[in-house]
Amino acid sequence: FSVVIGSFHPHRIQRNNTTTSYILVVYEHRSSFIAEFIHSSIARQANRSYPTMSTGVVADNEVSETFQQFKLQAEGYKLRYYIYKIEDKKTIKIEKTGDRDQTYEDFASELPENEGRYGLIDLDFTTKDGRPTSKLVLLTWNPDSASIRSKMLYSGSKEAMKSAVAGVGIHINATDASELDFETTILPAVQKFT
Numbered sequence: 001f002s003v004v005i006g007s008f009h010p011h012r013i014q015r016n017n018t019t020t021s022y023i024l025v026v027y028e029h030r031s032s033f034i035a036e037f038i039h040s041s042i043a044r045q046a047n048r049s050y051p052t053m054s055t056g057v058v059a060d061n062e063v064s065e066t067f068q069q070f071k072l073q074a075e076g077y078k079l080r081y082y083i084y085k086i087e088d089k090k091t092i093k094i095e096k097t098g099d100r101d102q103t104y105e106d107f108a109s110e111l112p113e114n115e116g117r118y119g120l121i122d123l124d125f126t127t128k129d130g131r132p133t134s135k136l137v138l139l140t141w142n143p144d145s146a147s148i149r150s151k152m153l154y155s156g157s158k159e160a161m162k163s164a165v166a167g168v169g170i171h172i173n174a175t176d177a178s179e180l181d182f183e184t185t186i187l188p189a190v191q192k193f194t
Contacts, residue, residue: 057157059084059092059164066094067120067165071136081107081121084161086153092118092161108180116142116154118161120168125187127194135190137170138162144175169193 063084069077080102085095095117096110107121119139126132138161142154162171170193174180 055089055153055156055160057086057090057092057153057160059160060094062094063092063161063164064166070120070122071167073122079122081110081119083107083110084118084120086116086157089153092157092164104182104186108182111141111180114143114145116140116146116150118154118158120165123186123190125190128191131194133194135170135193136165136168137172137186137190138165138168140171140173141180142173142175 066077066082070079070082078100079097080100081098082094083096083098084092087093098106098110098121104121104123107119111117111119119141121137121139122134123137124132124134140154140158140161142151146154162168170190172186172189174185179185
């Protein structure tokens with residue numbers, strides 16, 4: 001019985017004037033840690049997703065595919081936000097989306113009171129010097145009222161979510177309703193990036 005502990009993005013190794021891409025996979029087997037390089041084409045042929053954290057949770061391919069279209073606001077992806085849920089303690093999947101005319105308050109109201117979620121929002125706001133702008137923000141909602149198991153699962157799987165939406169520069173963690181307040185918490189946090 002083997003448990004994959006983590007993997008690292010493909011590394012290119014040059015040998016005999018040929019560049020080859022490998023993925024380093026670390027797993028636990030009978031209380032020992034084993035690391036091995038797997039040729040990236042083999043990993044793709046096997047259609048295998050390697051987790052990036054010890055929880056073993058991976059982001060569904062749809063998460064990264066829709067993110068690429070969402071950040072460009074491509075036709076059919078002109079939305080305000082996505083909310084993601086970990087299903088079966090294995091896979092991060094899209095749970096809800098918000099139409100473009102929805103607001104941050106609509107987004108925050110969609111987060112369950114006692115369960116963790118990840119959220120990605122195209123946030124419109126005004127900079128400190130008065131310019132209107134927008135930024136993509138990844139929010140980790142991990143309420144204090146959630147079960148310990150759920151809190152550990154969402155905390156330990158955050159890197160898998162961040163990898164699926166690579167390029168989002170603003171990450172915010174919230175553990176209670178006061179940390180979701182736009183004026184006192186969210187706006188000051190995002191204004192630091194303008």
